[in-house]
Amino acid sequence: MKSHNPNLSASKSSSGREPEMIPQGIWSGTISFSLVAIPVQLVKAVDPGRVSFRMLHRDDYSPLQRRMFCPEEERIVAPDEIVKGYEIGPGKYIVMTDEELESVTPERSRTIEIIEFIDMKDVDPIYYEHPYYLVPLKGGEKAYRLLVEVLHRTNKAGLAKFVLAEREYLVAVESREGALALITLHYSEEILPDQDILPKGGKIETEEKSRMKNVIKKMMADFRPEKYADERREKILGLLKKKIKEKALVEAPEIGEEQGEGPADLIAALEESMRKVKKNR
């Protein structure tokens, strides 16, 4: 289900995460409303909390690297030998350069221009796609703070379009806990119609409905998502701890001078790194 995840980040951290660091920038440019322009950087707001494994070579446990391979010449191709092609027929491509791709909508590739402001309550959650944060770049701190404050005061969000990695996004920019959050939205043409799944015969048994309402009222609570944990991830972490205890550690060839510090410390290190991740969120 998460495979659709439009993770715009080009670089994914390969091994352990670095929770202490400010999230890396995905894009930098300007956000503008009316005549005000603020230099900003786009950073991620969510990090799929999966245990990040590294792909290794089973023979020598050295890390694997992703490379592009030409099946015709049967060899690895260097980055500067790679071009982007659009398939117009079987095996026939139109090659597009990065400059040509950037020329499609150049005015939107470095600017998030807020066209209007809306009330987020009017936005059906079905439109929400993926959240990010915007952080100010040098010189933009004050105007950034102003936009955060006035969005918070007016309870509005700015609506804008911008282009990132050859894709144009409709986005809502809102104030969240003193920062600007940018949420990509789906286009309405991407929302599938639901008429065909509407229940046939709209009859409602009022007695059953009031019974449900009574149950619901008894089950009311505050929204506290931290109560729920990803059970699968907990199980994987449990498995990893068990394996560390069993000293099931392997070493890559590059490093070899040091011995493992012993199982107890490694568990502590694993727990420490998980704790840091949690604390930082």
Place this chain on the structure above:
Amino acid sequence: MAGGTIWKGHIHFGGANVPVKLHTAVREERIQFHLLHRRDHAKLRQQMICAYEKKLVPIEAQAKGLEVEEGKYIIVDPEELERTAPEGTRVIEVHEFVKAEEIDPIFLDRVYYLEPDAPAKGYNELVGALREIGVDGICTWTMRKRSYLGALETDGKILRLNTLRYADEVISVKSLELQKIPVSEKELKIGSDLINQLTGPFQPEQFENEHQKKLRHLIEKKARGEEIAILRPRRLKPTESDKLLQTLEASLKKVA
């Protein structure tokens, strides 16, 4: 049409059982590019190579490892991972109900439509009950070997399931280390007036993916052998802090 059925089960809470089928609600379209070899336009394939031996490593020789300290890994076999998969159930268990507006949008992930399944019962009643109280049900279920957290909601006609991110997946604003910069009351007042002037209703159907259309045209143009004009993106000049008030006033004058 909504997407095909991807999962079947029933919603359960306090004695109620509502059979449902899950459908995809969103379909994204985008122009796909392939990576080609510049010289012969052969379509490239992704391959894993060993960083040490610099040779291709077939899938059979690949292993998953967690780096515990630099260069030291715990190897985890696919069978071991398989055993951590949650048990498949057919139940969307509602644990509690929350006011719909309380759900922080940053948690919202992906929406599915729920269609009533046979025996059709309780569906319309649940739509009515959720709508009249204005609540969403916080629920969990397992699907495709993963456990999900979600909000059971209604748009007034049908039931929908919105998957939620787990709390520890959301990066805190605190970690952004933003500076607190004072902004004057006058600037805030003019800024707010400006936003109110520029506020309109949310009409998503007014927006289309123009970029996608232009890109298609550009590709066709190039396919016909025509020249493509190269346009450079320009960065706007940032508003200087000491000109902020002046710029806001000018903006307000422009829209008023």
